[in-house]
Amino acid sequence: MEWPVAPFQARYELYGVGLPLGEAFMALDYPEPNHYAMRFEVRPNRLVGLLTSNQVQEQASGEIHNGQVQSTQYAQQADTGGETRDIQLRFNQSTGQVEARNNAEQATLPLSPGVTDPLSLHLTVMWDLERDQLPEQYTLIDGTQIRTYQIRNEGEEVLKTALGELHTVRIRQAQSGGSRITTFWFATDLQYLPVRITRQKKGREDLRLE
Template sequence: MTPRRALGLLAAACLLPALALAAPTTDGLPPFSARYTLAFSGLTIGEAVVRLERDGEHYRMLSTASAKGPFAMMVPDRLREEAEGRFSADGPLPDRYLHERSGGKDEELTRIRFDRQAGKVYVLDDGRQAELELRPQMVDPLGLQLLVMWRLRSGQPLGSVELVDDATPSQYTVSEKGHETVQTGLGALDAVRLDRGQPGDKKVLRLWFSPRLGWLPVQIVQLRKGRETLRMTLLDAHGVPDP
């Protein structure tokens, strides 16, 4: 199943400008679960599920994706991401992250550990090990999604964030494109659209976040050379405000 980090698209490019549209909050995010259709090159082949669990200040986030129905034999790959950490007054602080692809010809395994006492980030990526200096606002893909939602809810600017999904941290620039209506399994929803990349870039990512659903991402589209390669659209959600 391609692209390699299909689940991470729920998070990896969610760096946004400040949108001061919510009352400040420091209690983190409430638990939720969301289900998305998963389509490649315009063909819907399966589903992705994202779930956030809370135990006080500690959180656990789980994201899975796989093909369904007749496509399950053609695309047997299963994708799974898991992250743990805690909420602070400045947002989520990740502790551990796992990315796993299994069931198909190409298997992948990435483990990341954030050691705040030692000031290090330890990365194991398909057997290759790396040790990074831990810097402020370093997050994993799922922690990044939580940080974006947390900042939107609290009306605070996101600032500079480094995404760690392998041994080479990345930074992104995202531009706000205003409000648009997105057709979802919950009906038509008003959402703020954000783009990573500019027209003409080899790879552009578009994301839509719904204010009514507590800034849950309701659609994600990836374009390569101007052509859509991936689309994830919300089917249903629990633990968020009713649309």
């Protein structure tokens, strides 16, 4: 079986405004041919756990069909102290609809080609980079909202990491007119695995995974 991206497990240190918050894990597997499963989990360190839960769990599954990543299900449970989110997404490719729920809010959204969920987006970008087919934008479902993000390739950069020096491609993701910018560093020798992720709000970094 040929995978768009080989199965992996990755562990990250998590920082908030420069302070260590805990660790995060991301994994990709293929439970059966042409079907993928992904998970992402944030575990706060003991000190942070005493102050606030800051726990996040995400699961996504879908199919590889005609050279595309097609989401079928996505779930997120998040408790970040001030906000609790319970998100469920079901992608129905045959009807062209997404059944979305964010806590008590529900919506039926149109499913256009290429629309994905926040976790499957990682697999999509890694595969697009591997094929040198990075588009100018991606569209995903965030809760019960459809959001389109502009993508910019900011070039290559060598990062010093716990694994040594890694050659990476730096990709910037932002909404038009939005105040949040997310930057990803994808390691070219690790099938474009994201080895650093930072988020900025109004020009200030508030989250980092590496």
